Amino acid sequence: MEVAKRNLRGFAERAYRRPLEEAELDRLFNLMVIAWQKGSDPDEIFKTAVTALLASPQFLFRVELDPSPDDEDGIRKLSDFELASRLSYFLWSSMPDERLFELARGGQLSEPNMLAAEAKRLLADPKAAALVENFAGQWLQLRDVDVLNPDPEQFAVFDDELRSSMRRETELFFESVMREDRSLLEFLSADYTYVNERLARHYGMKDVRGNEFRRVAAGNGRRGVLTHASILMLTSNPTRTSPVKRGKWILDNILGEAPPPPPPNVPELDAEAETFGSLREQMQQHRSNESCAVCHRKMDTLGFGLENFDAIGAWREKDGRFDIDPSGALPGGRQFDGPTDLMAILVDEKKDAFCRCLTEKMLSYALGRGLDSYDRCAVKSIVKALHENEYRFHTLVTQIVTSEPFTMREAPREE
Numbered sequence: 436m437e438v439a440k441r442n443l444r445g446f447a448e449r450a451y452r453r454p455l456e457e458a459e460l461d462r463l464f465n466l467m468v469i470a471w472q473k474g475s476d477p478d479e480i481f482k483t484a485v486t487a488l489l490a491s492p493q494f495l496f497r498v499e500l501d502p503s504p505d506d507e508d509g510i511r512k513l514s515d516f517e518l519a520s521r522l523s524y525f526l527w528s529s530m531p532d533e534r535l536f537e538l539a540r541g542g543q544l545s546e547p548n549m550l551a552a553e554a555k556r557l558l559a560d561p562k563a564a565a566l567v568e569n570f571a572g573q574w575l576q577l578r579d580v581d582v583l584n585p586d587p588e589q590f591a592v593f594d595d596e597l598r599s600s601m602r603r604e605t606e607l608f609f610e611s612v613m614r615e616d617r618s619l620l621e622f623l624s625a626d627y628t629y630v631n632e633r634l635a636r637h638y639g640m641k642d643v644r645g646n647e648f649r650r651v652a653a654g655n656g657r658r659g660v661l662t663h664a665s666i667l668m669l670t671s672n673p674t675r676t677s678p679v680k681r682g683k684w685i686l687d688n689i690l691g692e693a694p695p696p697p698p699p700n701v702p703e704l705d706a707e708a709e710t711f712g713s714l715r716e717q718m719q720q721h722r723s724n725e726s727c728a729v730c731h732r733k734m735d736t737l738g739f740g741l742e743n744f745d746a747i748g749a750w751r752e753k754d755g756r757f758d759i760d761p762s763g764a765l766p767g768g769r770q771f772d773g774p775t776d777l778m779a780i781l782v783d784e785k786k787d788a789f790c791r792c793l794t795e796k797m798l799s800y801a802l803g804r805g806l807d808s809y810d811r812c813a814v815k816s817i818v819k820a821l822h823e824n825e826y827r828f829h830t831l832v833t834q835i836v837t838s839e840p841f842t843m844r845e846a847p848r849e850e
Contacts, residue, residue, distance in 0.1 A: 440464055443484055451493045452530055453516040454540075463487060497524060497803075499844050510845045515539035517844075518550065522836055525801040526557040528565035545842070551833040558613060558832060570800050571609040574688060574793070575660065577602050579669050586674045590747050592637070600634040601665040601748065607648055608660060616829045619790060619821065623659040623689070624782045627652055637664065637749055655750045656743060658778040661685065664748025670738075671746035676754075678738025685737045690785055691792030694734060736763040740777035790821050794831060801835050809845075813838040 443463055447455050463484045470483040488494055497520050502511040513521065519531040519539045531539070535553065538544040544553065557563060572578045580602045585593050607629040612621055629650055635643035639655055653662070660666055670681040686692045742761050745751050752759055761773040769784065771777045781789065794817045799806050806814070817834040824830040835841055 439467065439481075443467070443481075446485070447488055449530070450488045451491075452497075452520050453514075497521075502844060510843050512545065512843055515542055515544040518544050518842065521801070521841060522550070522554060522557065525836070526554065526566055526832070527560070527562040528569050529562060547837045550836050550842075554833050554836045555829055558829065563613065564610070566613065567606050567610045570797065571606060573800065574796050575605060575609070575666065576669055576688070577605055577665060580665050583668055584673060585668065585671075585747050589674055590745075593747050596633050597637060597664075597747075600631055600637075601663070601668065603631075603648060604629050604634055605660055605663045605665045608663070611650070612828050616827050619793060619826045619828060619831065620782050620786055621659065622793075623661065623778050623786075623789065625653065625659050628657065628663065634664070637747075639750060656774045658775055661689070661741065661778065662744065662748075662774055664744075667741065667744045667748035668746065674746070676738075676742060676744070676746050678735050678742065680738070681741050682734030682736065682738035686734065688796075689781070689792060690788045691795060692788065733766065736765060737777070739763055740771060741774055743774060786826070787818060787822070790818050790826060790831075794818055794821070794835075797831060798835050798838070798840065802840055806840075810840050813840050 440460070444455055444460055447460065447463060451459075466483045466487055467480050470480040475483070492498065499513065499517050502509050516536075516539045519535040522544075523529060523531040523535060534556075535544065538549065538553065543549050558566075580598060583598075587593070608625070611617065611629070612619070627650055629648045630638065630640060630643055631646050631648045632643050633646070635641075635651070638657070640651065643649070643651065656662070666684070667676075667681070670684045671677050672680070683694060686694055740761055740763055742754070742759050743750055743752070745754075761777075762771065763777075764770045765780060765784075767784070769780050771780055791814060794814050795806055798810065798814065798817070817831065817838065820834045821827070821830055
């Protein structure tokens with residue numbers, strides 16, 4: 436009986452990701468006793484308790500109790516075991532390992548230096564690939580690449596192999612920034628990328644052979660993830676590029692300056708309306724409505740800076756019979772001529788906006804909730820630390836896991 440109870444405790448504490456209370460253990464053990472009294476064989480006896488464990492909310496959810504009325508300001512510090520789960524599900528999308536449990540049992544994990552050190556350890560582990568798949572998949576919307584269908588007549592070269600290579604390029608790039616603790620600004624400015632033969636051919640690169648991805652100089656006006664085929668394709672229409680979609684995507688996901696919804700009854704551009712001039716000329720006509728122009732000036736300018744890339748991310752000099760004009764001027768008067776210039780301006784003038792946007796998105800992901808006004812101080816503090824530490828990826832993560840929103844829990848606020 437004692438051996439069975441000890442084995443049950445060990446399994447249940449891993450399932451619940453925390454120490455088991457005696458009353459919880461007794462309830463689970465009583466299920467085994469009932470099964471034994473009914474004459475069940477040993478395997479069935481233990482399965483009875485396991486079934487109850489796996490159906491419990493304590494296993495199915497990451498449970499964190501709200502602060503008690505005695506907690507000052509309705510806020511309490513998370514326990515070490517709660518922090519262990521927050522940290523591991525943030526970076527691994529999985530339960531804590533034995534090292535985290537050991538630190539939690541010793542009450543050491545809540546120490547900021549230890550928490551930061553463990554975050555770096557988890558980032559170095561192969562399990563951190565989950566952060567690439569899940570966070571990068573959400574932030575950069577890479578999951579949508581799998582369901583996009585460019586027009587097969589206009590883009591006959593597109594196939595599932597190219598689709599897979601596009602997504603893998605961006606995942607490998609994100610992973611390199613994460614594992615090598617590189618600057619976050621390389622998401623905008625990197626002059627390198629990852630390609631295999633199929634993607635290299637699509638990019639016009641030579642001397643790349645085989646299915647294995649390797650790191651290469653980007654070339655062809657490509658800088659950072661905004662010039663990856665994955666991003667360029669998901670911000671295009673099936674038949675053509677969309678400067679509006681590309682500009683809006685940059686505002687939403689890179690600069691954190693989401694434009695307001697468009698006014699009602701705004702007509703779409705005619706995809707076949709080349710007789711009305713180039714796409715840039717059509718968009719200028721579209722902006723003749725001042726209610727549209729307010730937002731489109733910024734969106735379109737950003738989007739047209741990427742017009743040298745077609746709807747599946749290949750380089751081009753012409754759009755049909757019209758020469759591409761990728762020039763523009765951002766608010767403030769800074770002019771650019773093409774994607775390389777545009778990325779340089781974003782890094783030079785918008786790096787703090789980018790870091791704030793990325794911080795907000797990663798903090799929200801780590802917390803599993805949207806951010807509120809009371810999170811602003813934490814975001815500001817994290818961005819300041821990034822500025823002081825060369826915008827390193829590990830600084831972003833360690834600042835998040837030691838921040839008050841991550842290490843504390845607040846009682847729900849009344850609407």
